Amino acid sequence: MSNPSTAPEEAQTIPTGGSGAPGFLRRAGRVIGICLLALVVLIATAWGALAIYYSNLPGETLRTIAAAAFSLGTAAAFIFLKRRWRTLAIFACVFGMLIVWYFLIPASNDRDWQPDVAVLATADINGNQVTIHNVRNLDYKTETDFTPRYYDKTLNLDDLNSVDFINVYWGSPAIAHVMVSFGFAGKDYVCMSIETRKEKGEGYSTIKGFFRQFEVYNVVADERDLIRVRTNYRNPMEDVYVYRTRMPIENQRKLFLDYLREVNELARKPEWYNTVTDNCTTGVLRHIQSYGGRAKYNWKILLSGYSGEYAYELKAFDTGLPFEELRRLGHVNERAHAAGDAENFSQKIREGMPMPTPLSMEAFRKHD
16 A cells, blocks of 8 residues: 555646746747837838938938938937837837828929929810810920920710720839720820829939829820830830720720829829829729729739739730730830821721720629
8 A cells, every 4th residue: 555645745746737838928928029019110210211311301411310310319219218118109109290290291283393294184074075185295306305295185975985904014024004095986095194293303213102202193195105105215115015905885984084083183282102002003993993993902903014914814805815915916016116106106006906895884793
């Protein structure tokens, strides 16, 4: 028989196993939380410094000093002040005031603009008749040497019978500029391009595009301008692909009118361009969604070079041909070179391209 008096002692020696686990998890969670907070502060500080540097404060020197002071002041506060939670609260308040100030910086239509974006288009809509003022058709000698040329164009909405989606590539296949062209009875074409409105001496910068440096500019132009400058005059030449959509006539009209609404709105109240949230591709997406289009924001919109493929997947194009065949037929560079400044430029660049029959609204809704 065992000695009963030893049982409690033996029981006391049995390992409890994992008694330190809750404490370890708490410590690990605390470390992870601190690291995440530090990352948030780091990102917020970097964004704040860039927002200050690219702000409307007068003079590059002042902007540089202010951005550096914000960054160094934040670092010093977290390094030397003992009460970190109080420091974090103060930082949150300062950063909040920075955000409020930044988003109150107004866009403007009154700057010393580059000649190609100096004139704003506007539109008068009277029933089915639309008159667009200042349709751009620059007379190019080179990309930067041109004679400004604008005209007014009166169109009947009953003649609107095609919408074409245009992708422009200059390097990476993942990034493209996106334009939309509206055709009237196969004769008149009006091309819309959402771009940055740059001042004289100012160049485009992706980083600056995040920080309210460019106003949005809706180019309303002749295709001999918007397409030909890219195929015939830019160096290096850009690749232009035109895709003919089968958008229902009713939606074509809604899309066109929504573009004109924004053209007039921007002439009255300018807005800021943003590299990710308000650019050439998201602008097209916003207009399409205005009439209930199926397109959604996704990685093929973010990487705009795949936006044509995305539209094909949504059956916006003629799916009777493979996408690569549509892409080959839609490459207009050679035809644009041959057409030159011909009056029928738009017809010539579309030679050999299939023109799908627009969907009925019933068929369109069945795709939803």
